[in-house]
Amino acid sequence: MRSAHAPRTRRTLRSTRALTCAAVLTATGIAGTGTGAAAAPGTSPAPATARTVPAGAAPTAGERVTFHKWTTQADFQAGTAAGVTALAGDRQGIAISSTVGSTRYKDPYLHTTKTYAFSTWTSPSYTPGFGATELVSSWDAQTPAGTWLEVELNATMEDGHQTGWLDMGDWASGDTDIDRTSTSPSAGVYGQVDTDTFNAAAGHSIQAYQLRATLYRLPTSTASPRLWQLGAFASAVPARTGVTPSPLGGAEGTELAVPRYSQQIHVGQYNQYGGGGDAWCSPTSSEMIAEYWGDGPSAADLAWVDPSYADPSVDYAARSTYDYAYRGTGNWPFNAAYAAHYGLDAEIVQLPSVDALETLVKAGIPVAISVAFDNGELTGSGYGTAGHLMVVVGFTATGDFIVDDPFSPSDAAVRHVYQRGQLENIWLRTYWTRTDGTTGSGSGGVAYVYKPHDLALPPVADPNNPTW
Template identity: 30%
Template sequence: MIHQPSAESGGCMAGRASFSASSIRSSAQFSDHGLPHPRWESATLSGMVSDAVTRVRLHVAPCTQIIPFWHIDTPAGTAAEIRLRAAPEAGAGFSPWVSLARWSSAEPGVSTTLPDQHVHGLRTDADTVTVETTELGGSARVIDLEVRAVPVAEVPVAEANPAAASGAETITVHWIDALTGPAAPPRSEITASAPGGRDIDHRLPAISQHACGTLEGYAQADSWCSPTALTMVMEWLTGTRAGADIAGTDVADRPANEDAPARVQPAILGVWDTEFAGAGNWAFNVAWANTCGFDARLDALASLREAEELLAAGEVLIASVTFTTEQLPEAGYPTNGHLLIISGVTAEGDVRVHDPGRAIADGVRTVYPREAFEKAWLSAEGSGGLVYRIRNR
């Protein structure tokens, strides 16, 4: 779930749902590099969808929170509507359907979540569905995901079996998946994982979200952490800056914040959630990265030790964290929800980050203490270890 940042927040999201899952069941492009078997399940729907309804059923480990995410391409004038229902076990009665989101890969200002829905057994908060276990009859074990092509102007449907939408053009569903899990433990129960003893330092271009200019109708810079982090990662992966051809140069060594508005604002427009009026929607961020030609997924890790394995294999991770100035004084600001990049570890085990929330670009590349960072990231007050994993396709 996503909320507006507080006035003093240096981040972009508040109090998010939490996941204690360890690792996504990955495609060939997303090797788990020896991580433990996931404590949750996922499934994939792929194929072509036109103006009809297409559905997939997921059988998952018992869960109380669900975040669908996807790679769907849409033409101008048509959006993909994502709907969901759940049941406590096979053969049991399902909840009513909820329409979670409308996604457009082609038009800024069209994508939107449909928050604050409450049907029997399910409650939505932007990108996250929470299972009301008393109403549903237990944790969810069966999830139906549905994709429907709709004209962008159509009002979201509520009926159980919507008719084919008139006027919708063909959309391409490359895949749709869901991150599921139980609630994460509180900060007080998080202890630092043992470091792996490796010194890993992936150097990305440095951009402060506060240097990204103004964009009328798209909030303020303090809510742009996620698209700023996305831009840094995608430029690092391609070796080019957004909108410029600088192949053959090291983007990490070019002047920090150079042309930051032109580089980051396309991402702000691409991930914008109209109803929420923010850029921190987890599903929209990975969907937009997929539209840009990358392979992007949501994942949830159990510790920094697991992150170290992915870092050693050449990945960087965009992580969702929450902290006060007392809990992480090295950051220099408090946040009730923020995205930053885990870009390495020191030999002693502390965390190298590229933090777009820092006020100046010279502070974007920095190091945070391991235990404080894990509490900010892995706890229920944080995000339960949620990350974006983005790789070249």
């Protein structure tokens, strides 16, 4: 239990991730990464605690990935509650019933120190059934004024030792109570949280894990955060420079009518949230999907945006996903939480194949994918990137990807058709060797999946992914 005496101080260090979202590469090499631009987490060069990359490794099989969530009243009743109640009814989640302690929170960005009362919910231990080397949590919640929440991970490693509780994110839907921030704590010899991803150190693996949510509110308030889904993907993806090309999956000829927004028309807007342009691929992708489902900010929400700016909802999404420690908008679970605060079911997942992606698109669900590549690897893109998000909206009759790529000069230019084999390989690989001999890091299939609650997810036909 947290002490009521020790203040919690946010660190102001940058993440170890490269801070670039879609830094353009010239035909001969890197032209520059840009200052303050945000990399999509998991796609920048891997830190020392990430998966190892054996020299000359060939594409390998044996990927294991699972997504597990707690979302029903029975799920929450199965956990350990301290001052929270599992609310009756579908998708109601948990809320504070009585606080069990207090803490002083010193915010280095708002320059405030406030006392908050809190309650906690701790999940049962979940065993993925294999030794996972990577874990990313995500949550669906709402935080009224004067409230916020924290999500933590406690992993049981292969030798039976636990990492202890590791902060996976301090989050509020607004930015007037706390700075929305990651903290990137270390688990010593077992690994490291890098912004939003726990990477097991070489030779170590996650055998089981628990998640803990702490709900905070001002002591004088009766408001409460409401958390209706808490989950994580855990995976063990072998180091691979490529994958075997997939057969067509049945989504050929499908194209979803997703709104098209360019991040590039926002260059120089709101430097305090990353400054638009290269930095805003993730919130631009999230906003396109949210508006596809008929959600998004209201006129009142947008009142602060300069009226001369086109597509003000993108500015709003950037502000609402900005991670003050990471100094960017590319924090994966913060993007999911942004979509979820409108009421959407939002999950960060690691899909095992293009077949799984096509299954979702066939069901009418657009998917944002995390990619990294050199200039010239993705025909028609015209750039290279250390980390980028784009939205898969369909497939051509021959199976090529139809993508809303926000790294485009205008909204009208956002729609792209990318070759199936190229984009599949780029999305699913874990690393590649650049022409200058350095190593680039890929996401291994990370994706944003947002949908209305009443739309069931289709089964994803993959034996390694039985729970998602």
